[in-house]
Amino acid sequence: MSSSVLRRFMTNALSLKQGQGLSMWCPQYSSLNRIHRPSSISFDRFRRSFVVATSSDFANENREFVIVGGGNAAGYAARSFVEHDMADGKLCIVSKEAVPPYERPALTKGYLFPLDKKPARLPGFHTCVGSGGERQTTEWYKEHGIETLFEDPVTSLDIKKQTLTTSSGKLLKYGALIIATGCTASRFPEKIGGNLTGVHYIRDVADADSLIASLERAKKVVIVGGGYIGMEIAAASVGWKLDTTGTAIKNLEAGSDGRVAAVILENGYTIEADTVIIGIGAKPAVGPFEALDLSTSVGGIQVDGLFRTSVPGIFAVGDVAAFPLKMYNRIARVEHVDHARRSAQHCVNALLSAQTHIYDYLPHFYSRVFEYEGSARKVWWQFYGENVGDTVEVGNFNPKIATFWIDSGKLKGVLLESGSPEEFQILPILAKCQPFVDKDKLQNTSSVEEALRMAESSLHVEAAK
Template structure:
């Protein structure tokens, strides 16, 4: 039997590495150390169906408690790994105990950035959404007729805006950059998504930041903005990005950057310690990136599991993402970073459109809005390393199937 695996973290990557090991008939002792009070569960529905009370926590669980018992997986809930002793090969836990390991997997995830208290971030009515407890608190606040301010025009902020608007709230989104989604999408995609929200009555203010939140009796009541205006608000949802939970790795002397540095196999600078998911800084082409997505957390964790079970294949990221806003599904294949050209194509169904990204003539990504055919075609082309015929893309009547070999 192989040596004990300890997994620090109880999210998607943690569950994926353990479940894949068991699927590969690896019966080594396994302990998951999970900070939350719940067994591992799906995160994406938290800011959508769970927040809207269309799905309860039991339905979000990857597996019931019996699965962990049946598969001899020890789970320590409401417990954190607080330190790593690499020489003694053990971890310190928040309950004061120590747990030995032969292999340690860091699946510690990330933490939402919060507003500093100096500008009102500690007022009541100011929220982030990262776990089910956050969503439970926010759900109580989503009452029709109230005014919600969303700080940040990335995918997290816009998904929150969609939920709040769908719940009958008046919604204002502020984004400091020149346009929403500026860091992650093309101007064409920003234009499409902006229209989706504005058509539903969301007030989007780009090039606008927050000076401070104002409150009465400890509760937020207004926001002072950089454009000189002050708007009344009943609640605030902060979506200004996340930071990697890499502190325990840094304290243990592992190499960290904007995350825990790993190689193609998920190994950290200590060959007995791996990192995966949102906390990991992984090699991709000629750079190092953190891929903050469910897909990467699962795929990278499963690749590590396969390696532990005797495999030899490195992890080669094939990024894909999705975002649900109202009845709109945005699916993204590839990574549009560094693009210098886009082609916008109208789909065959009403309301469907796709944006195709190119860098130095090479196809690198596609954003598909309610256009599954464009997404599937683009993803297959990326997997095959092919660049589509521009004439076909620009011909709105052409069948995308002709792009595939």
């Protein structure tokens, strides 16, 4: 969605601070990756190539399938292999993390709550509990015969030999390789204080643990960035009753002890801070896979509608994949758990079955904040579609708010906060069908409910044509 809309939504949401010292000053930032169509890429060379070596020189015991990555996409891909009865003795997962894949969104939501707010902890949110599935702990992988290599990231890829090398020097053989490495957090340069003690980036459990240690003794927190990370961490900081500011900065300054002590803004104004969280976006973790076709427009690894790269036997899913967004006729990357889950499942189903229909994804983003115990109000919003055209905002934050994107008369996207289950169910239908809506009449509606009824009625008009 547009940065201006999300900034306004974030400011409204965080006004629930109830006098707890939270102020906001959010910078410009890039949210949904909207890009031009790239030149077409041929995947004619693709073939299924399950090569099983007989040598004992390989550290993964010659498994047919290898998944590289430890996030949501990797966990959901593993579940799909199990559902196809193709995991036991055939699948290996390689990850830089110390634990099996987990539901990463929990890190900036439940995990950061103070102890009296009953924070989330592992193994409580291992995949695939986020979608109502079984909790895939270390024991789960053992029970299903899945080999796991943790804290040993892949450092190089040999396409001809179909081998991977890890940081410890292990040599892994693959028949089919699924890259699910996700993204890494964008960092501030060291020369402006990006690596000071007390400066945090959050992407994994270790990052979250480090941040919690700072929050436990923090007095003044500054959050840089106004997207998901900024909004959700700011909400969690309110739970700690901390004085929190969201801001755009020029550089960070250290105190005499080497720890961050202040934030210098572009206008020269100084804000004292003993904890700074940087949430300015992320970069696809292509690392050792740069030999593959990379997208020049959205970053990441270029794939087709079945998540096949241009190299036979290699696939990419989740945040790192640059895939054809069919309904909008362009290439995109989507950094969200919903896409991570769906893309992994679609890829494995295509790999192991006769499925040939291409991935037809409707962009879907959601977030939940202030969900800790004792919170005066929980905030939950959902967005479907495309953030293009003019915006029409209806309602206020009490009790709910909605934003509609209208382009050439067609409804392209819609966001709703604090909606009922029935209202949320109509959003993907509206975004998928893209009915014609009178922007002026929509703007003059008196409530969110009336606006949604008007948009829904336009569906019937379209059907009658």
